[in-house]
Amino acid sequence: MRIALVVPPWGPDDIRAKDTRGISGCWPTPGLQYIAAVLRDCGHEILFLEGFFYSNEEMRQKTVDFKAEALGVYVISLLWDKAKPFIEDVKESIPSIFTFIGGHGATAMPETLMKSTSALDAIVIGEGEITSAELIDAVKTGRDLKEVKGLLIKDEGNLYRTPPREMIEDLDELPFPAVDLCEMDRYYPSFEQVSTVPAMQMLASRGCTGSCLYCYKMYGDKIRLRDPELVVDEMEYYINNYGTREIKFWDEHFTHDHEHVYGICKEILRRGLKIRWWVSARADSVDRPLLTAMKNAGCWCINYGVESGLQKHLDTLMKHETLDQIRSAVKLTHSIGIKTHTTYIFGIPGETFEDGLKTIEFAKELSxxxxxxxxxxxxxxxxLYKGVHKGLFGTMSENLADQGMLLDRPCFVPFTMSAGEIMELRRLAYIKYFFRPKFLFYRLTNIMSLFQVRAMFHGAMSLMSMVGEQISALWKKSVHQ
Structure with a gap:
């Protein structure tokens, strides 16, 4: 079959606040690339379209010109308002086309999305590779879709969930993502996320053992590992075919299994690969020998999700980490020569404005x-979502277009803070963090590439925009007092 796999039309305005749009980029969608590879291996012809590059009408026309028999669309809740009209327009142009969606948003709220449009034929729930292959085979052969696990379908006017699809136990059975079907020369990462380009993204594992209040675990709570040799095979493929100089691993918990990490590091060194890479880790899952091995194999930065500078809020978030563990991990990482990227959130249930200021100070301490x-x-x-709908924690917008972390408005407001205070904390955090002479000197003396020079320029523009926004907010506040 001829299948169009599509990321719906979107742009920086849809996902970012005005003050950070200048540093925004676009990565390919790994899940859709994996599905494209699996479907191609099944003998299907694939058209891969990225909505960051095209308008709704341009992609509709490309789908029509391709003579697509099936349309699969990647959906996150934030972009459903973009995906829905695209699916409807394609269905109107090709009434016989079979339409299906998947992704985090589709998996988390399938009934809600299916009820919102008559143009949708099926929703893939959970990991999509095997389900999509079986779904397309059933459509092609006329088999009953009820026989395919992991779907939400329509059955005589009613919604019907087929039995759940098991997680893929052996990730090594999957082909490499079909990056060759994407317009790779048009993608570029956000400036704060890598040290150089060309950069590619990868997964060495799927799943997470954490239980954080705010996290949706589509890949389950068991971590499944890829063979280290296959991981490095994929890295080497990108180096040889795309001139890749850096890899960003999107694993939710890269350092969960130390032997797995050692295996990857040893294989990189054995092959003599010269490449930088970036991972995410928990503060309680690293030690000096592991970090040393990672450094020697090219790891230049580790992302730690710190979230708050107060232990009570880490406990609310069910992080199961302590501030001392975080301090120690970041300090140890720096001592090895690996840089860190740390993330923080405001508006935690029970958090006050004063608590948020303490988180900013903790961020400055970690540096x-x-x-x-x-x-x-x-x-x-x-x-968190389920709790809010039970009357707990605070209030939230029900508009799916508000469900983004990078927007200029909070989707959720706890009972202990206002929306204005959350966004003021965000502005103050960036201003107080970056406008420190010692830190500015550190950044200027640690430039690793021309790409980072550009990143610093665009970051400076974002900071000046935040300063202007903060001055304006303070002026308005003084006028109304």
Missing amino acids: SFTVEFFPITPFPGTP
């Missing part, structure tokens, strides 16, 4: 190379 500050967001399917 990571790069940082991000977000308003907490109750994504559908998370414990």
